[in-house]
Amino acid sequence: MTSATDRPDLAAGLRLDGLHGSLSSPTTKSMNFLNEVAQHYPDAVSFAAGRPYEEFLDLESVHRQIDRFAAHLRERCGGDERRVRGTLLQYGRTKGIIHELIARNLELDEGVHVDPEAVVVTVGCQEALYLTLRALRRDERDVLLAVMPTYVGAAGAAHLVDMPVLPVAPSADGVDVDDLVAVARAARERGLRPRACYLVPDFGNPSGLSFGLETRERLIEAARDNGLLLLEDNPYGLFGPEPSEGNPPLPTLKSLDRSGTVVYLGSFAKTGNPGARVGYVVADQRVTGPDGRTELLADRLAELKSMLTVNTSPLAQAVIGGKLLENGGSLRTANSRESAVYRRNLRLVLEGLERRFPAGRRPYVTWNRPSGGFFLVCALPFAAGDDLLERCAREHRVLWTPMHHFYAGGGARRDIRLSVSHLEPDEIETGLDRLARFVSAHDA
């Protein structure tokens, strides 16, 4: 039997239903729709974009950082200019050239000890996630778990490798560990292989919330006991409350892990420079081959990378390497000004919501109160889907993200995500005024 897709008539074009399924997925449609709305209303105040604050970024620093990293290389190889040039401008090491600086950074900022050989530098954290899922998805039985609501990019990477995502329930403290275990068991009973659970334990996207310490510990134990890897994505961890002796940042899952359960996904898009597109994965698990020899999972991920992007631009890595060197290896220090902006913005949005939506008075709007990061979630008194976002953008010139986009294709919901990261105080006030007018107008 021959159908139209069996033998495409190229003159008449290809057919979408003959291309990979990810192109017809709700996730892809979500991302397209959100981009289109943002492009269509460039003058709107955007609580939608999760972009880092950019007023402290400049091109001069980029040049200086590249030179700083080049000087570091020069020192390391005794002034051999050909080697410096070869490292920065030629094809290079698949696992990257700033792995030692990354290991040092994790030590300084997160208290995590990692073998630099277990680090693979990637084209943003998104490639790190893809490589990990590509390795874990062997056939149609392999599935990923994710705490819902979840980052759209995680669902996207899973789509690319045809890996279904099974939702795990959240809890007030981050994740319902009992549900995680139940979902994994039920999947196994259906003949599936739950391989890993994706999560953002610190100031998560989209919820803004962080997991409690006890939850972190229980999570690692439960994952280990159930043969699940935990894919810990940590782009916002540095942007918490001002650290103090009485109030230290919560430890990452990776720093608590003693059983090889956690694969750590790192991003420099928010802490380094989004224009470099550099991220990484720490994969220090051992993989046993048919001959009984074991090798680092990182080396296996690097093999996949060699077929995908070959290596991460060493010039882009130099920008991040230089920034790390300029700050003694710490990005916490490097981001002190940005952190202050994010804290201020979060405070302004929380206070602004309180002024505009006093408790017990219509319209009934509620919201959570993250202690850091880029995001918070508001529940409106009515379902806030894509149609209403479009109308709000058109009539009120303010953008937000309907939360249903973070539930892998679920229906309309009352909650919306507000992103505070890249706005100035006056934009926040204007945006909240517009949001309040929109909510009042629609609260019939």
Next chain:
Amino acid sequence: MTSATDRPDLAAGLRLDGLHGSLSSPTTKSMNFLNEVAQHYPDAVSFAAGRPYEEFLDLESVHRQIDRFAAHLRERCGGDERRVRGTLLQYGRTKGIIHELIARNLELDEGVHVDPEAVVVTVGCQEALYLTLRALRRDERDVLLAVMPTYVGAAGAAHLVDMPVLPVAPSADGVDVDDLVAVARAARERGLRPRACYLVPDFGNPSGLSFGLETRERLIEAARDNGLLLLEDNPYGLFGPEPSEGNPPLPTLKSLDRSGTVVYLGSFAKTGNPGARVGYVVADQRVTGPDGRTELLADRLAELKSMLTVNTSPLAQAVIGGKLLENGGSLRTANSRESAVYRRNLRLVLEGLERRFPAGRRPYVTWNRPSGGFFLVCALPFAAGDDLLERCAREHRVLWTPMHHFYAGGGARRDIRLSVSHLEPDEIETGLDRLARFVSAHDA
């Protein structure tokens, strides 16, 4: 039934046979082996590495090129510094920011007219290839054709999407078009969907050979009639004989295509700067959705890219954009010095082989005579597999690539690939002397 891989004991490590099949493929093993040999014998003369010549690259130029591109942006947006900074240092357009310069370059250097909107800027050509195959591989019926011997990276990208590669026979003139048609028909009769054929028509890797004009025309016609896309990979096209009025470069498949049959894969690793890791795909085919609306294949590839690497580093793109601007949009001009080096090296290797292996005398060594590019192929009087390469490296300190690596896992063969691109004349003479001693020693 529960097997060991159903519930991995993480403490004991992951098992390779529980991870994605590409990690156990012969291609992956090939690439690993070749890398290991090269690392183990750093003092060997390498006819193995296909790296571009790097003596004309320097970091000063990189800084200048970034600034040049920034100045171009500034001019385009009327001096709006925030927009320049946002474009270079923030998350950006998925399809890239140098698409217009790329379209102009294709016009100038290849005489190809393309819509800049049909260009997706990628992390090297490898990502372009991956995205194209990811789109085309919907299910297990979809297969790729490739002219054998073929570039290892093409087989690698196909592995990542679980797409089998069916070999098409070469001919003296590049590709046996009748075999292409026969392979596609036979596949279709087996219930498979041949989607595309991958090829490098100009100074191909590994053969060094170029397709004749008539073959190019017949190929496009045959592909069109059989509903196959042609994936034209063109990293070496600029490195032909000195162009003259009587001897113009052969037209690319893309420039001959009137039927939307050719997807063009471009690389700046050899013509721009390998350290930027920038390539692109021109995908001007139309894709028809379920609602009958058509959109550019490029836009569908960009959707996949948004789930894979989000966008290509704008700073890395600026390096290539600046180089294009500095050279009036032409990379042919920009590479005149490099082209002269490649021509010289190819001549030195061909003459050197002739002196060391005179016709009709033992050891009987023959070779092809490409008119440009980085590679040529020598047939030795004995099977030249991985074991012999390792021995040659150890005993004679000269590296080459066994051709069996380019046949997707075929057995040992007598032919080897020699790469000439990055060597100096004295290295070429030393390397050929060593090769001759090795061949004589093993020609029992």
